[in-house]
Amino acid sequence: MAKNFVLWAVIAAVLMMVFQGLNPVDRSNSWSYSEFMKAVESGQVESVTISGQSIKGTSRGGQAFESVLPAFDDKLMDTLLVNDVEVIGEKPEKQSFLSQLLLASLPILIIIAVFMLFMRQMQGGGSGRGGPMAFGKSKAKLLSEDQIKTTFGDVAGCDEAKEDVKELVEFLREPGKYQKLGGKIPRGVLMVGQPGTGKTLLAKAIAGEARVPFFSISGSDFVEMFVGVGASRVRDMFEQAKKQAPCIIFIDEIDAVGRSRGVGIGGGNDEREQTLNQLLVEMDGFEVNDGIIVIAATNRPDVLDPALLRPGRFDRQVVVGLPDIRGREQILQVHMKKAPVSDDVNASLIARGTPGFSGADLANLVNEAALFAARANRSEVTMEEFEKAKDKILMGAERKTMVMSEKEKENTAYHEAGHAIVGRLVPEHDPVYKVSIIPRGRALGVTMFLPEEDRHSISKRGIESNICSLYGGRIAEELTLGKDGVTTGASNDIERATKYARNYVTKWGLSDKLGAQLYSEDEQNGYLGSSGGGQMAHLSDDTARSIDSEVKELLDRCYQRATQILVDNRDKLEMMKDALMEYETIDSDQIDDIMSGTKPRPPKGWGDGSGGSPAVSADDSVEKESRDMASDDDDVAGEPAGERQ
Template identity: 65%
Template structure:
């Protein structure tokens, strides 16, 4: 496409240059080869002297040649004796009729400069905006920006959609209606005019709408909600009218509006009252969908992540009267989605989609497509011809835990403290009831984290019990408590900041939203502020005394599970040491090693672990006070009093 545009531009400029050269040559002096221009009296004198050998008379213009071969031109003022003088002096005479230009040529020559300017202006306007009045041009504000795909261009069918069986069943009637509308019309039935697809990002709402059109073999118009809204009032409404006019000309067809909440939010919440651009656009859309004029054969499908903010008039019967929830796929749906995306990559025999699906809870269709793509990239980096299960495991670890930062250099003391921290998480999470199993523990820096402890559920969970939530609170504090037990309270680092934030959020929701507090009961004390900043929460109408009780109940929840985690780590101090040493040696341990450590067995090495090359000794490192402390007996560390330690200011850095 770009090459065609480039060739077209080159041809346009070649034509312009040719025309300019032609005009220049036309207006240039026709006697460009003449060396002199004579006055008529001088011309007559030279004729009498016999110096002129030949003349060409063309109207009043005389072109002649001297005996020496030099040319000249002159103008005949109407001398009646000229012919006699030429014949008497034996001058060869050639007569031609004067050149006559047509009226059209004269008009063209006179208007050519203006026409050239107009042509150049049109060319540049087309280059910038697609034409003066065409689509995308400066005069096309009210034209619809919807892009149409014909039935020949759209190759997506419902077979390409997996993991959304209920949604496919809901839209199956639409496909059947578009294929055979008389089947429903003979019985007096009518298909829903609008279908609203609601679901989290990446679940396949756009793909499902495209598959409906591809399955029914009808034209498919697609547009975003933000494409309607402009700074000029009335432009969006004009675009809505134009879009439905185009759809009527291609009926039966489907109009797909992505992110409709950009234009379909509830009216009355804007700053401009009822006259702002967004509300006028919404009003026009409401009329087009169900007004005095029916739009037979046009089905509007819209997608949004926030159906709760849409205007009620948009959701009433006759407009978007059917809502299809496209949620996150379950384990069977994830397996089907993986198989769809795996068709595009060469797979090894050891790839098991069911195993990958079980290890990816909460993944959307887009996440699973990204997982397959990342696995293919890993295989390409290793110059493999097939994508193996190992590549899928690496891709899953990258998505769940982040990219490994192998270039990051950590001191031995920081690595050991990180190992204790992650081992504390793993041990507490392993021993508390109803907690998800430990999947992998790593002290390899990933993303913004220095270490990661991953848990993966054995099956999909759709609700959480109070026991499970309290177990999560205990495991979140396991890392901080491991640092405290090993190094003392004053040596605890900031590495648990995210753990504390998550634990506090869980405890607050248990008390204020989920009714899991024994003292406050099943009441709502906090609700989401939909109009607030970034979906923040706000307190419901509660008194100051109740707010104080809420804070006390949250603190009791945290303290109770904090002490439970401490006791678990104290009772399993030996396993904490073994897991830490295992992490220091292998950097990453898997579920099977964790199971052997907790069973009191030798953990062994991971399956894909390679013995490091110790032929080159590492550079000597100066031990820090933290490393020296780690070599002392743990009883001394727990009772160490650091109150007399001197704290110094860092000062200015030195330049080397």
């Protein structure tokens, strides 16, 4: 606080000096020397005070004035005395040499002070570790053994990862047990996993169980604009850790500093590479750092430097993956302890309906359910709130204020019914969970599919079925609106179907014509084709044309297949459209009624104001087909919010 006050005080002083220098002097009572002499000779001046070359005086009428004495006028005193003017002399103020030097150097000193204060702010000098030139010191935050309350009991859903790191805890507690047999504990452990899976939480639990000091730092904290600063921070961090050994150093997002050296334009960043070199030496160099275990976390292990992953540095890679159904149930139970949960809440049922959720997603689910309960002024969180929270996360928030015309609602109902019917009738497709024409996010309607069991791969037949169901919405519009009446709502469906087909041919080797060969090197977008802008210089033009031809043939085949399914089930398409227009949202039970040819039953909770949602039976992944809103500036709409694949 005091530092900021001093900074602003210095800035204010500088501004005042500048404004004072720019402010013009009031010269309304200033006389030229000629005017002054005429006034004296005419008897208008009563008295004057002369100090050096400055003249200040008073006229006979009581008006004050000032003037400047030219150095060459030696007759002034005689003229004043002759005209009866009272003359007063002042001794000029004499400044010492030090005062003159101080006044001359004051602006430079102020500029230097402001620069030093800004440097202190930019380089973290307020941390109390040595002032403005302390930016070479480590920024790691130290948590003592008494400050860490997290234990393995607070970590759920990653049992295999916990087993991998439990011996680290035993080594930190009883190092002699391993050392007497010649065993060495790994110097470093690399935690790999998707965002939100609990890598940082698991590292804290290790420190909490072992009861040792815990240094926490991000990979980006090492990198600075000055070459050598990051390396200095690494050295300082390990120096601090030696004083606290045995201890744990946790580096989050280590890929910020640990990327492979010598890559990119110009060979990489000198500062980052110097920092990485110092980290490599500290982890396994001439100097032994016993008792220091480095734990790092990243979701990009493929970009790390090979020297960082060799034995002696990061000896182990602990994969912290997405939890399975049992893990999701355990994570939900951990978070439900923090909220008053009703007896009707079934964590196992919620876990089956949240496939693909990470630990952070599940924590957010419990929080959203608690917020729904608070809005309804309830004392406990019920299963109804959990269903609402799950629908909000999976499908996006309802846009109840959005007004849709009856024609637009009918078009959306046909679109979503087309997805549901095709997805229901093609083989190896996930069951339909819910169909809704309530706008959510950027989608005008949503059709959700949830799998019945854990699934880690998909067959060729399943991929073709997914492409068919993606085209179901567009085909339903064609059947009901005509070729010229289709809308832009299928843009996201077409994009996903094309991506499936590209991967089918170029990555997964499922094309009979092109065979089991990799034609794609782009990990994110796949092969873009001869006209897609992909840099595939090793492919010949003939091969590129063959790929484009195979992709188009697959898409056309699935399109015709889905068209035939909807033509054969036109009566069910009309029946599902009518149900959606009446209820706006239908579940799997109502879809079963429609597919059996009977009138669908009302949704659960219909008419009692509860708005209940159906139970869910699912485990691993979520597929959602949606009818998008048309963009204001393009005919291609964006993806709906909250989409999970």
